[in-house]
Amino acid sequence: MSEAPTLDAVRHNTGPSRRFCVAPMMDWTTPHFRYLARILSKRALLYTEMVTTGALIHGDTERFLRHDPSEYPLALQLGGSDPGELAHCAKLAEQFGFDEVNLNVGCPSDRVQNNMIGACLMGHPDKVAEAVAAMIAATDLPVTVKHRIGINGRESWDELCEFIDKVSAAGCRTFIVHARIAILEGLSPKENRDIPPLKYDWVYRLKERYPHLEIIINGGIKTFEECHEHLRHTDGVMLGREAYHNPWLLAGVDTEFFGEPAPVANRHEALRAMFPFIQQELDRGVYLTHISRHIMGLFHGMPGGRQFRRHISENAHKHGSGLEVIQAALARVRMPEPATVAES
Numbered sequence: 001m002s003e004a005p006t007l008d009a010v011r012h013n014t015g016p017s018r019r020f021c022v023a024p025m026m027d028w029t030t031p032h033f034r035y036l037a038r039i040l041s042k043r044a045l046l047y048t049e050m051v052t053t054g055a056l057i058h059g060d061t062e063r064f065l066r067h068d069p070s071e072y073p074l075a076l077q078l079g080g081s082d083p084g085e086l087a088h089c090a091k092l093a094e095q096f097g098f099d100e101v102n103l104n105v106g107c108p109s110d111r112v113q114n115n116m117i118g119a120c121l122m123g124h125p126d127k128v129a130e131a132v133a134a135m136i137a138a139t140d141l142p143v144t145v146k147h148r149i150g151i152n153g154r155e156s157w158d159e160l161c162e163f164i165d166k167v168s169a170a171g172c173r174t175f176i177v178h179a180r181i182a183i184l185e186g187l188s189p190k191e192n193r194d195i196p197p198l199k200y201d202w203v204y205r206l207k208e209r210y211p212h213l214e215i216i217i218n219g220g221i222k223t224f225e226e227c228h229e230h231l232r233h234t235d236g237v238m239l240g241r242e243a244y245h246n247p248w249l250l251a252g253v254d255t256e257f258f259g260e261p262a263p264v265a266n267r268h269e270a271l272r273a274m275f276p277f278i279q280q281e282l283d284r285g286v287y288l289t290h291i292s293r294h295i296m297g298l299f300h301g302m303p304g305g306r307q308f309r310r311h312i313s314e315n316a317h318k319h320g321s322g323l324e325v326i327q328a329a330l331a332r333v334r335m336p337e338p339a340t341v342a343e344s
């Protein structure tokens with residue numbers, strides 16, 4: 001049976017709402033995408049791309065942790081396994097203003113496996129527990145873990161529970177569970193996001209077995225209807241690819257899951273709200289393509305959406321391209337009709 005939460009776990013009971021989260025995604029959930037996501041939803045909890053402890057400690061720390069204050073609530077995801085290094089990076093997360101620090105125990109890439117980062121750590125629950133304890137001791141931020149339901153060769157229910165038992169005993173009270181195993185040899189990271197079957201019922205069972213823990217479900221979720229169904233069994237949902245490819249979905253989150261007004265009325269307004277930030281980034285030397293590729297999904301499925309994307313693809317990479325490319329692309333999609341005022 002699971003143990004009662006420790007005092008430390010209770011101390012870490014605070015933090016942002018995780019009812020609706022946008023998943024950490026390398027090269028995708030960059031500061032530019034997150035800026036757009038935050039225009040669309042004030043309440044979704046955003047996660048950074050994974051940053052390894054090695055990169056943070058030995059690389060350009062400021063660059064890796066750079067974000068705009070408007071992105072809050074924002075969680076920093078770390079990749080690593082050395083308790084001392086993770087503790088140091090958790091402290092950095094706090095100093096730089098993040099709202100949560102998350103440990104990646106789900107990434108299956110070979111590159112990270114060789115460094116004992118990511119999903120391979122599911123085979124070493126004691127090591128994860130030690131790392132989490134060190135992080136908790138180093139920061140007042142909530143420390144959370146994102147993981148799979150198993151890895152090949154270690155995919156039983158009992159082994160999953162052993163992982164949760166040990167890591168929760170170390171003080172972690174929030175587990176973000178990608179509802180499939182990772183196969184560590186023979187599948188690419190992309191295949192590992194599609195091929196192992198989703199087992200949502202395992203995540204539901206975790207919540208039943210550990211009611212005192214916060215369990216967030218992830219993997220293959222696309223619609224609000226699906227989110228509501230998962231929320232009947234878990235504490236929160238995390239969406240990755242759908243939120244990136246169809247970011248307008250985020251514009252409904254505040255109303256649908258928090259009962260608050262939507263921050264923007266339409267896609268045009270959302271993109272225009274990004275213009276000052278785009279200009280600021282261009283002024284500091286960022287290439288337009290590094291920003292524009294993250295707004296390509298905004299008119300997904302809309303009349304004119306294809307022309308919008310084509311204009312950006314054909315022009316953003318040209319030397320000296322600026323905000324005018326985005327403005328011209330926007331002009332290719334028709335403004336929605338203003339809503340008719342209901343007669344009283």
Ligand SMILES: Cc1cc2nc3c(=O)[nH]c(=O)nc-3n(C[C@H](O)[C@H](O)[C@H](O)COP(=O)(O)O)c2cc1C
Pocket residue numbers: 023024025026027028049050077104105106107146178193218219220221238239240241242
């Ligand atoms: C391009 C890409 C990059 C990803 N990078 C990370 C990462 O850095 N850290 C992580 O924990 N998961 C990463 N993931 C996995 C997602 O966070 C998520 O668990 C997975 O995509 C399943 O959720 P979804 O079906 O809603 O996309 C990545 C996924 C994609 C598509």
